[in-house]
Amino acid sequence: LPKSKDRPSARGPLKMRDIANLAGVSTATISRVLHNSTLVDADTAQRVRDVIRKNSYVPNATGTALKSGRSGIFGLIVPDITNPFFADFVKHFEREVVDHDQEMLLAITDHLPEEMQRSTRRMLMRGVEGIAILESEIETSSYETMLHNRVPIVTLNRLTIEPCVSDVAVHASSGMTAAVRHLQKFGHQRIGFLGGRPGQSISMEREKTFRAVMKKVKLPIDKASVVPAHFTIEGGYNAMNTLLEQPNRVTAVLCANDLSAIGAMNAMRYAGIVPGKDLSVIGLDDIDICTMIHPTLTTLRLSREHMVKLFLQALARLSQEPYQKGEQFMIELELIVRESTGPAPARSGVSKKK
Amino acid sequence: LPKSKDRPSARGPLKMRDIANLAGVSTATISRVLHNSTLVDADTAQRVRDVIRKNSYVPNATGTALKSGRSGIFGLIVPDITNPFFADFVKHFEREVVDHDQEMLLAITDHLPEEMQRSTRRMLMRGVEGIAILESEIETSSYETMLHNRVPIVTLNRLTIEPCVSDVAVHASSGMTAAVRHLQKFGHQRIGFLGGRPGQSISMEREKTFRAVMKKVKLPIDKASVVPAHFTIEGGYNAMNTLLEQPNRVTAVLCANDLSAIGAMNAMRYAGIVPGKDLSVIGLDDIDICTMIHPTLTTLRLSREHMVKLFLQALARLSQEPYQKGEQFMIELELIVRESTGPAPARSGVSKKK
DNA sequence: GTGAAAGCGCTAACAA
């Protein structure tokens, strides 16, 4: 019986061997041509390229990965791709990674610890060269498995680094200061905050920063004007309804993210309050829809493009031997003024219905 | 010098060989344990499992893939993950695929033909076992490369099948009929349509269906009330502004998707027209935000969950030898009534400002 | 300038 060397791939895609046979050269030559090696005769190279094109040959990355020990895959773990912030992050991450001839392996945890565990396992099985984790609560056993396997990791807002683990954190205070000063210039004195859920580290962090900023600019905080909220439209909607029940209502609110700001504006509409006029609103993230709603949303931009660059840079540095230590990176917010903020209304008691 | 068999993996994750050495068995036994083979002694199995756990060993899928010839990866190509419809599709696709111990390879084309080409190449390199393409315009050379490599493909709304290529199409006419009847019951007579961009097959299809439905229910169509629109918030916004310039304005509009419906409602607000009261609006897709805006959007639901199931089922069937032929699947729309539709206003000349 | 051959991590047929 003929050796497998000679059979023209019974089924499935062509292999390098087949191309080699068709071009009358060895697989080594094919490989050289694919890598644009100069050590190959121009004519031979051309002939090989023709055969490749004619047969739509595509090299099998599995073989390459196994041989080289490098998968060329980077993992990305997000809690919820339905949130435009994460969707945009995923989009930029994919683009960046693909532009470097690598792949993205995406995992969506839906905030579930057991999904986090499955995700890390999947990533390790596929031999990812690094993992970006945009999930603030990382379940312990997953974390240990990753450390054990010494895969570079970059986390978001955990403010903790260790060997093989870097972190990118949002430094909110300068941005929030700008936001509050912007409101102050419009004459706002009573400013509320929507967000800050006990136990959720990012949102607690943002609430803490808000308190610090208000102290810095010497504005008092009414306890009842800081309302916990999920990072969703519904979360903001509910929180704003709670806020609206308060006497001596605020004239402006900062929200922990854009989605909750949008929800808050919906709640205001139902209550007959005009956002941007009766009550100013500021979001955080600057997702695309900020400019597509009415009124357009003033917000603190957290650039996904920049974040992605930081994450990938951090991963790259962890991969280089001398940097295995782990580093802390910071990213700033930028105030983007739009229509949802304006002069504070003359007196506090705005009627509920116009 | 000792054979590589004996060295305890200098660096990087442990391999099966290492675990075998630690447990004092051969790699074959490790493999058997990992696959829950019954042919292995209970004690040995336990010992192996302990070693695996203790060392956080994770098998390398690259090896498995190369050996078995099956990558366990399914490709998904979408034009724009920032569109909530696609984001939701990706989410369900990922979940479904991962639940079957497989992976999703995601590509985002941003509607660019050259990205489509790169994407298919990436997919073929990684040896995907099937590709779901949610991009209606498929660039020819990519398509041929895929066919050449005989990888199962399922497309959306192309209404064309061939060997190795199945299609899932949205059958809009019953849903649209329900939508128009719903408006008729509210007394609407002049109904417009936003969408239908020349050259974009999905949107042309939807416009055609709209015309057919209007004919069926014996309602006239004013040429000027069918306005082309991109499938985005901005597209709907612009289209609605065009529509509002018309004399003898419609009292209701169907939109080719939810995003354009949302944009249309924004445009109405700016013009002082109250959506759902002065002018009824119906979307298509039923993305999550439909219930999170004011007024909530009446829409024709296109279930992503169901679509994903169909796509994966179609891919699975193409993989089985006897089904290589390619099949046409259909998916229906379901009318979901919310607040954006209501009784037609008494007379047509609604004032532009209240 | 080109080819032969070994080996990456894993599986499965076969041997013991």
Add this chain to the structure above:
DNA sequence: TTGTTAGCGCTTTCAC
């Protein structure tokens, strides 16, 4: 019940 071994597609040293 367990081990030995060949080989999946590719790269690369070494020999020619």
